[in-house]
Amino acid sequence: MNRQLLLGAEAAALGALDAGISGVYAYPGTPSTEITEYIRKNREAALRGVRSSWSANEKTAYEAALGMAYAGKRALVAMKHVGLNVAADAFINSAITGVNGGLVLAVADDPSMHSSQNEQDSRFYGRFAMVPVLEPASQQELYDAVRYAFDLSESVKLPVMLRLTTRLAHSRAGVVRAPLHAENPLHAVLEPERYVLMPQNARKQYNLLLGKQENLERLSEESPLNRMVPGTFPVGVLAFGIACNYAMEVRETFGLDVPVLKISHYPPPRRQIAELFESCETVLVAEEGYPVYEELLRGWFNDRNIRGRMDGTLPRAGELDTVLMARALGVALPEPAPVPTIVVNRPPELCRGCGHRDLFEALNRVMESFENRHVFSDIGCYTLGALPPFNAIHTCVDMGASITMAKGAADGGLRPAVCVIGDSTFTHSGMTGLLDAVNDRTPVTVIIADNDTTAMTGGQESAATGTRLHALCRGLGVEEQHIRTIIPLKPHLEENIAVLSQEIAYDGVSVVLARRECIENAARRKRSKNPNPVNQ
Amino acid sequence: MQNNIILAGVGGQGILSIAAVIDLAALHCDLHIRQAEVHGMSQRGGAVQSHLRISDREIHADLIALGRADLVISVEPLEAxxxxxFLSPEGRMVTATEPFVNMPDYPSLDALLTELRRTGSPLLVDAATLAREAGSPRTSNMVMLGAAAPFIALDPSQLEAAIGKIFEAKGEDTVAMNIRAFRKGLALSQP
Incomplete structure (x- = not known):
């Protein structure tokens, strides 16, 4: 048995390669980044010519993958949970048109928000779009499920969502490969009545989608991903995705013979769930995420024998684990040793020598002189500028929001209106907001912290950096004399303060490009002169 | 056999290299492995940890339950x-003693050592000195692996072989240096 040790995210990537994808499309985001990185570094993928560059954002990624699937090929699209908000328009409507070649959306949720601004549950989107969702529980099952997902996608002619969560995506285990499935030949079909979603077509297509639902549930009832582990304990566990792992762990560690119905294929199989409810006094509904199905199963009143996140048997927020599961099943556990009181938090920080440090030092000096020191910001390493010792930024909501929020505040009368956004975040979804500001001649100063990479997720290529960012701003209509470049380095501090002050004083749209390469990326670039083969 | 190990440190201190060595050795011994790690924001100088589980039978959960770790290996005393x-009452604590100070309210080393000694019989390792002796401060993670090796359910020679593989691409000198560091750590607990 030839096992490879893979992160869950990598197992999904290898599963997709072996399932015969012709391309992967993605924007980086923890915990989904390693899916695409694995394919980008994989020699077999390179030899086959599997398309794998980073997309500008999740929406462009999803649409390109959809186009590849329309042309008859298999395509993978990967993103983190909040990325699906960006791609939601394309995703929901792709279920109405359906697909031709297989299309799998690998979306990685982050319960407990290890590296995210929320813990939204992508299964909601799966239900919303009315497409099959797979949520495997182990790395091997994940590898196998990707192929299953592509086959399913082509048989029901719908995109299939593959939902990962942090613990599966970022945990390693041995994985055994299956034989390669050859890539599909190009077989684009002209069916405008299906693919042109004008109302008269869309109504027909929507009815088709509704008509498929019964079959989707039947497929789930026959799915190898859903299975029952019988037991004699009066409380049964309805375990979705990796919640099953913790239930199985409780069975073994505490010798509790709990029946477990594992669900990894949605829509959930109603017949098997009914059988579990009939055979148990009480059912604990365990979901790694929101109580999506617990809420449905409780209905309005008829919820007396259901336990879960909604009645506090399991916590309403955060990841599950073995101890939470054991306690929910009534296992009395000794209190673990407390963390000694001298142990203080160690929050993340900007790297020593990072250019963002010099930028924030200069910006703080400039903002000191204003009564209103509000700085809108965005998502990236520079978000850490919100923490001491800088305390330099005051918002971080969603990708690209800094520019539009500064604009709205300026429209409301805020002066100065200043925002900080990274190079990759600017191309992701900041550009359109800048166009709004230019069209309105709003007095905002947009500082683009250009470190030449998508740094927080590990240094992926940005869609545009350096002189191309300058050209983009120029093209969007920012005046040439108000696009300034500074180098955030100690010796330039006074000069940088002067430039920032001048542009903040300008009563119109100004852009300051703070350009200095990410030091982590620079170090990686040096090391790669002697590259280590990562994937065989 | 089931071995639950928590690896602890600060982002950038090399705990994932320790994990990679144990993973590879366990893979060669045909054991089951689950190893959860932290990616993303915390890697920027924050507290990071890895849950590493090896067993001769199927492992279900990626995370170790509270009170169930057989071993905590920490490359930094506060992080330990x-x-x-997570440490079980019978578990062992093996930690480096050199603090990594990147926050203003970091406690005194004396207070830390007092707390550590209260945990039973921790193995306190001056990994920084031993790593310098081995040839580079960067090998302190392999010193820690060596010191913890007797409490890992794998033969130290398997771990040493895995070090050879993991650092192979960086050249013979790097391999030799890391093996020296591993042996220096191992000598502490296996004189």
């Missing part, structure tokens, strides 16, 4: 204490 709730 952070994972105390």
């Amino acid at each position: 204490l952070r994972y105390l709730p």
Whole structure:
């Protein structure tokens, strides 16, 4: 048995390669980044010519993958949970048109928000779009499920969502490969009545989608991903995705013979769930995420024998684990040793020598002189500028929001209106907001912290950096004399303060490009002169 | 056999290299492995940890339950204490003693050592000195692996072979240096 040790995210990537994808499309985001990185570094993928560059954002990624699937090929699209908000328009409507070649959306949720601004549950989107969702529980099952997902996608002619969560995506285990499935030949079909979603077509297509639902549930009832582990304990566990792992762990560690119905294929199989409810006094509904199905199963009143996140048997927020599961099943556990009181938090920080440090030092000096020191910001390493010792930024909501929020505040009368956004975040979804500001001649100063990479997720290529960012701003209509470049380095501090002050004083749209390469990326670039083969 | 190990440190201190060596050795011994790690924001100088589980039978959960770790290996003394709730009453704590100070309210080393000694019989390792002796401060993670090796359910020679593989691409000198560091750590607990 030839096992490879893979992160869950990598197992999904290898599963997709072996399932015969012709391309992967993605924007980086923890915990989904390693899916695409694995394919980008994989020699077999390179030899086959599997398309794998980073997309500008999740929406462009999803649409390109959809186009590849329309042309008859298999395509993978990967993103983190909040990325699906960006791609939601394309995703929901792709279920109405359906697909031709297989299309799998690998979306990685982050319960407990290890590296995210929320813990939204992508299964909601799966239900919303009315497409099959797979949520495997182990790395091997994940590898196998990707192929299953592509086959399913082509048989029901719908995109299939593959939902990962942090613990599966970022945990390693041995994985055994299956034989390669050859890539599909190009077989684009002209069916405008299906693919042109004008109302008269869309109504027909929507009815088709509704008509498929019964079959989707039947497929789930026959799915190898859903299975029952019988037991004699009066409380049964309805375990979705990796919640099953913790239930199985409780069975073994505490010798509790709990029946477990594992669900990894949605829509959930109603017949098997009914059988579990009939055979148990009480059912604990365990979901790694929101109580999506617990809420449905409780209905309005008829919820007396259901336990879960909604009645506090399991916590309403955060990841599950073995101890939470054991306690929910009534296992009395000794209190673990407390963390000694001298142990203080160690929050993340900007790297020593990072250019963002010099930028924030200069910006703080400039903002000191204003009564209103509000700085809108965005998502990236520079978000850490919100923490001491800088305390330099005051918002971080969603990708690209800094520019539009500064604009709205300026429209409301805020002066100065200043925002900080990274190079990759600017191309992701900041550009359109800048166009709004230019069209309105709003007095905002947009500082683009250009470190030449998508740094927080590990240094992926940005869609545009350096002189191309300058050209983009120029093209969007920012005046040439108000696009300034500074180098955030100690010796330039006074000069940088002067430039920032001048542009903040300008009563119109100004852009300051703070350009200095990410030091982590620079170090990686040096090391790669002697590259280590990562994937065989 | 089941071995639950928590690896602890600060982002950038090399705990994932320790994990990679144990993973590879366990893979060669045909054991089951689950190893959860932290990616993303915390890697920027924050507290990081890895849950590493090896077993001769199927492992279900990627995470170790509170009170169920057989071993905590920490490359930093404050970080060792952070994972105390995971350590089982019979478990061992093996930690480096050199603090990594990147926050203003970092406690004194004396207070830390007092707390560490309260945990039973921790193995306190001056990994920084031993790593310098081995040839580079960067090998302190392999010193820690060596010091912890007797408490890992794998033969030290398997771990040493895995070090050879993991650092192979970086050249013979790097391999030799890391093996020296591993042996220096091992000598502490296996004189």
